[in-house]
Amino acid sequence: MRRGTRRRGPARAHRRRNISPHMAKTAVLTPQNRDFPRWYQDVLAKAELAENGPVRGTIVIRPYGYAIWERMQSEIDQRIKSLGVANAYFPLFIPQSYFEKEAEHVEGFAPELAVVTIGGGKKLEEPVVVRPTSETVINSYFAKWIQGHRDLPLLVNQWANVVRWELRPRLFLRGTEFLWQEGHTAHVSEADARAFALRVLDEVYRDFMVEVMAVPVLCGRKTTRERFAGAETTWTCEGMMRDGKALQMGTSHELGQNFSRPFDISFLDEDGGQSYAWQTSWGASTRLMGALVMAQGDDAGLRLPPRLAPVQVVVVVARGEGQVSEGAQSVAGALRSAGMRVEIDGRVESSFGRRVVDWELKGVPVRVEMGPRDLERGEAVLARRQRGSKETVPLDGLVPAVHHALEETQTAMLQEATAFRADHTHEADSVDEAIEACAEGFATLPLSALGADGEDRVNAAGVSVRCLLGADGGPPEIDTPEAGLVAILGRAY
RNA sequence: CGGGGAGUAGCGCAGCCUGGCAGCGCACCUGCUUUGGGAGCAGGAGGCCGCGGGUUCAAAUCCCGCCUCCCCGACCA
Numbered sequence: 001m002r003r004g005t006r007r008r009g010p011a012r013a014h015r016r017r018n019i020s021p022h023m024a025k026t027a028v029l030t031p032q033n034r035d036f037p038r039w040y041q042d043v044l045a046k047a048e049l050a051e052n053g054p055v056r057g058t059i060v061i062r063p064y065g066y067a068i069w070e071r072m073q074s075e076i077d078q079r080i081k082s083l084g085v086a087n088a089y090f091p092l093f094i095p096q097s098y099f100e101k102e103a104e105h106v107e108g109f110a111p112e113l114a115v116v117t118i119g120g121g122k123k124l125e126e127p128v129v130v131r132p133t134s135e136t137v138i139n140s141y142f143a144k145w146i147q148g149h150r151d152l153p154l155l156v157n158q159w160a161n162v163v164r165w166e167l168r169p170r171l172f173l174r175g176t177e178f179l180w181q182e183g184h185t186a187h188v189s190e191a192d193a194r195a196f197a198l199r200v201l202d203e204v205y206r207d208f209m210v211e212v213m214a215v216p217v218l219c220g221r222k223t224t225r226e227r228f229a230g231a232e233t234t235w236t237c238e239g240m241m242r243d244g245k246a247l248q249m250g251t252s253h254e255l256g257q258n259f260s261r262p263f264d265i266s267f268l269d270e271d272g273g274q275s276y277a278w279q280t281s282w283g284a285s286t287r288l289m290g291a292l293v294m295a296q297g298d299d300a301g302l303r304l305p306p307r308l309a310p311v312q313v314v315v316v317v318a319r320g321e322g323q324v325s326e327g328a329q330s331v332a333g334a335l336r337s338a339g340m341r342v343e344i345d346g347r348v349e350s351s352f353g354r355r356v357v358d359w360e361l362k363g364v365p366v367r368v369e370m371g372p373r374d375l376e377r378g379e380a381v382l383a384r385r386q387r388g389s390k391e392t393v394p395l396d397g398l399v400p401a402v403h404h405a406l407e408e409t410q411t412a413m414l415q416e417a418t419a420f421r422a423d424h425t426h427e428a429d430s431v432d433e434a435i436e437a438c439a440e441g442f443a444t445l446p447l448s449a450l451g452a453d454g455e456d457r458v459n460a461a462g463v464s465v466r467c468l469l470g471a472d473g474g475p476p477e478i479d480t481p482e483a484g485l486v487a488i489l490g491r492a493y
Numbered sequence: 494c495g496g497g498g499a500g501u502a503g504c505g506c507a508g509c510c511u512g513g514c515a516g517c518g519c520a521c522c523u524g525c526u527u528u529g530g531g532a533g534c535a536g537g538a539g540g541c542c543g544c545g546g547g548u549u550c551a552a553a554u555c556c557c558g559c560c561u562c563c564c565c566g567a568c569c570a
Contacts (some may be wrong), residue, residue, distance in 0.1 A: 028531070045504090056561095056562080108568090108569090109569095112568075112569070132569095133570090162570085164568095164569065164570085166568080167494095167567085167569095168564095168565095168566090168568090173570090174568095174570080175570095178570070180570065182570095228570095229569095247570095248569090248570065249570085250570080251570070283570060284570075285570045286570085287570050318528080318529050319528060319529070320528085348528070349528090350528085350531095351528050351530085351531070351532055352529055352530065352531095353528085353529090353530040353531050353532080354528095354530085354531045355530095355531090356529095356530055356531085357530070357531050358531085360530095369529075371529055372529095373529075374529090381529085
């Protein structure tokens with residue numbers, strides 16, 4: 001069974017060939033429904049996305065994987081900047097004492113800190129921590145930069161690597177070192193900080209995940225137990241993977257005055273009084289790469305939504321005869337002129353089938369195949385990765401046809417993922433029913449039905465409360481009574 | 494840390510029990526034939542068998558010690 005794959009829409013093609021992309025004689029990958037974790041590992045390796053580094057928990061992101069990450073960075077970065085946030089950079093090394101200033105924060109991170117005790121061959125006076133997150137250093141500078149209310153809001157983001165000594169690493173999902181973006185802001189009031197944290201959640205993360213990654217996400221509030229160490233409130237975007245498990249894809253925290261007090265981020269307000277700033281922090285990481293693979297991949301490999309794909313169209317020279325190569329060049333040129341990201345595969349010394357399988361593994365959304373026969377007829381074959389279809393298109397109509405295929409693919413991928421999530425979400429009335437439903441996917445449960453010991457009970461069963469939603473299915477208003485909230489439960493990565 | 498496995502070519506593995514030339518598949522190199530859904534044939538390169546010690550005429554194999562990695566549980570983007 002090809003889970004979640006749907007064929008839809010009428011054939012626009014002159015002729016539609018009945019060739020499925022899953023025709024390889026021997027399975028290219030372990031099928032998803034046989035062993036999902038194995039399938040995931042296979043995709044990372046065969047699509048040349050990433051592999052393990054030499055130190056446990058470290059990752060080597062290969063060029064193709066990094067190209068996808070760069071696309072993610074670019075899309076996220078422009079959304080961050082549109083909120084008026086500027087990029088900056090703070091040090092990798094943080095004095096250990098900084099970590100001890102906020103009680104919950106220390107407690108939350110102490111077990112997973114990497115600490116440098118020797119530098120230049122000498123024992124250090126004060127050990128330095130390799131940043132697991134940068135609240136402490138950044139806020140120590142915010143304290144210097146913020147004097148009066150006119151200095152606020154202060155909105156800063158950095159792209160960086162961070163280190164957390166994880167016990168059980170998994171490529172992209174949980175690593176000792178990973179890449180991310182972390183935003184840090186300071187505001188004059190609690191309401192301003194809250195509004196900003198929610199804007200980031202919606203306008204940066206949800207918008208990117210839904211509109212670019214084509215992954216529907218549930219945006220809600222974390223329970224006290226699940227919230228970030230040092231935060232007052234943690235907001236999250238939760239996605240469903242194709243094995244029904246949940247993945248936290250991005251978070252936005254309201255820090256209250258938890259850091260501004262110990263780091264003395266204070267300012268003179270309009271009335272001349274001394275106030276502590278209200279803060280937020282928020283991040284999304286290379287975990288998104290894992291989410292992409294697990295939410296959009298199928299048994300033939302990765303599937304990239306066109307808006308994210310570093311290569312949107314690959315023009316495959318089927319056979320190196322006659323003027324085919326020139327024809328492919330000309331087609332590629334026309335597609336590029338129309339603004340598409342295009343690559344030519346002219347490696348005719350490799351077999352056609354081999355190359356096609358490679359591009360399917362890499363998830364390129366549209367493949368244009370050209371051989372002598374097509375050239376003679378003035379045609380090309382347009383293959384869509386998302387639904388595994390092929391159609392023949394006249395060369396003079398190819399650019400609009402490819403453009404249309406990309407647009408349709410983007411829409412279809414989001415629809416498919418949304419339908420999959422709906423099919424794997426169960427509305428439960430009791431804790432036991434919810435736990436059972438989580439074997440297949442998510443369960444919704446009125447918070448009132450979860451009860452006081454409900455979170456303990458589900459956790460004991462390997463299930464967690466992913467987030468709390470308001471009546472409209474979005475992040476709950478802060479003053480919504482608990483009785484009006486819905487808990488989303490699932491097994492998580 | 495608790496429990497379970499594994500270290501042999503780039504990757505995946507066999508060989509070990511019963512000591513006797515270092516093997517297989519994939520990948521790689523060369524040549525020819527191929528190329529419209531993972532090509533075929535022929536030839537070739539590639540090894541501190543995790544490390545250290547011991548037994549033995551002889552150790553990947555038996556014995557002792559050490560190291561590392563992976564998987565399952567408690568934390569996390």
